[in-house]
Amino acid sequence: MADLVKLKEIMIDLKEEEVYELLTELMSAGGSDAQAALETCQEAMTEIGNRFETGVYFLGDLLYSSEIMSAAVDILKPALSAGSTVKLGKLVICTVKGDIHDIGKNIVKGMLEAAGFDVIDLGIDVLPEKIVATAAAEDVKIVALSGVLTLALRSMQDVVDAFVAAGTRNDVKIIIGGNPVTVDACAVIGADEWANSPQKGVEVCRVWATS
Ligand code: B12
CATH class of the missing domain: 1.10.1240.10 (Methionine synthase domain)
Known part of the structure; x- marks a missing residue:
């Protein structure tokens, strides 16, 4: 040990x-x-x-x-990352607007790729409009949002609102993750799921992709 x-x-x-x-x-x-x-x-x-x-x-x-x-x-x-040969489709990930922390996001990204997702990484400090536009252009069904700052919760809410405003909220499942994220925050933000551990996040996305 x-x-x-x-x-x-x-x-x-x-x-x-x-x-x-x-x-x-x-x-x-x-x-x-x-x-x-x-x-x-x-x-x-x-x-x-x-x-x-x-x-x-x-x-x-x-x-x-x-x-x-x-x-x-x-x-x-x-x-x-024990590599998987399963193909689970495309997924968008990013750190939300106002937040530049990306170490956790990169770990989650690596684990999603290892699970078989084709991950589109939009990077850090990403505007809601860019996430909505990418999801539509790439026909992506899962969006994973990362944030470490408390203010990231507000930005996550803006992303959900932007999907609603674009009329595409029902086309995607949204998972939020990072330290400030809680079950209560998830409910207020209106995301579909939340996770603080990459393992849970990958499992949620896997279930979405295969059901
Ligand atoms: C390293 C660090 C930085 C680095 C970031 C470098 C980088 N490339 O990421 C730098 C120096 C740039 C930085 C800057 C700042 N930071 Co900083 N930073 C940290 C620190 C020490 C570690 C963060 C980290 O990488 N942790 C390790 C990773 C592996 O953990 P993680 O991010 O939590 O991710 C895991 C889970 O949360 C989860 N996860 C994360 N995202 C997702 C997404 C999904 C979908 C899922 C399923 C799971 C998931 O899985 C990950 C792996 O297990 C934290 C302290 C802390 N407690 O986190 C402060 C911290 C986050 N920073 C803080 C602050 C205040 C700042 C600054 C404002 C400082 C300043 N005065 O400028 C700026 C903010 C800049 C900005 N606009 O974002 C505060 C935030 C306070 C708050 N509540 O908002 C913290 C908490 C420090 C503190 N205690 O004061 N920071």
Whole structure:
């Protein structure tokens, strides 16, 4: 078993090289702890966020942590995404307007692709109109929205409203995900589903695509 306590510590302390070394060793040992390691890194990111909020860390530290986290995901990826040969169709994903956080979105994207989805990634800070237009142009039936900032909830609501305004709300299923998303937020926003874990998100989309 990899030393996840140490992993969390060195991740929080932004010891980049040590993090890569530990994760590379974990992968050399077969990668069976990759999922647990990813969750540990995510816990560390929460603590890094807390340190930012309390003035212990600065924006530069947050940026640095995101570089380490992205590289960590790349190291772990081969063990996380057992490729599927099933074809589940197209899906649009993005981080909503006003929010530029994309590490979580990229993890979800990778897992959707591994499950067999053909993922159209619109990127970050995406306007509702662009999502609605892409869904129509690409004949996409599933839209996955990511947001980490509290204000992302408002933007998610704007996306649902934009589908309603375009008269295409019933053509798509919408799933929202990210830290601020809750069952209550989902109800207020009028999305079809919500998830904080990529696993649940992929499962919801798989059910939609096959039913
Ligand atoms: C790294 C980071 C950054 C990086 C982002 C780099 C990047 N490329 O993403 C940078 C430095 C750019 C950044 C900027 C800012 N940040 Co920031 N950031 C973080 C931090 C530390 C980690 C986020 C992260 O990557 N976590 C790891 C990933 C893997 O987790 P995740 O995003 O939650 O995603 C998982 C799940 O949520 C889920 N998921 C996510 N999306 C979806 C979608 C679907 C469909 C599904 C099913 C699941 C799902 O699956 C993912 C994998 O498990 C968080 C702290 C935190 N608690 O999250 C603060 C945090 C989000 N940031 C915060 C703030 C305030 C900011 C800034 C405003 C700071 C500033 N003064 O400029 C700016 C905002 C810029 C903007 N307009 O977006 C606050 C937000 C407060 C709030 N409640 O709104 C936080 C919470 C820090 C804090 N505690 O204060 N940030």
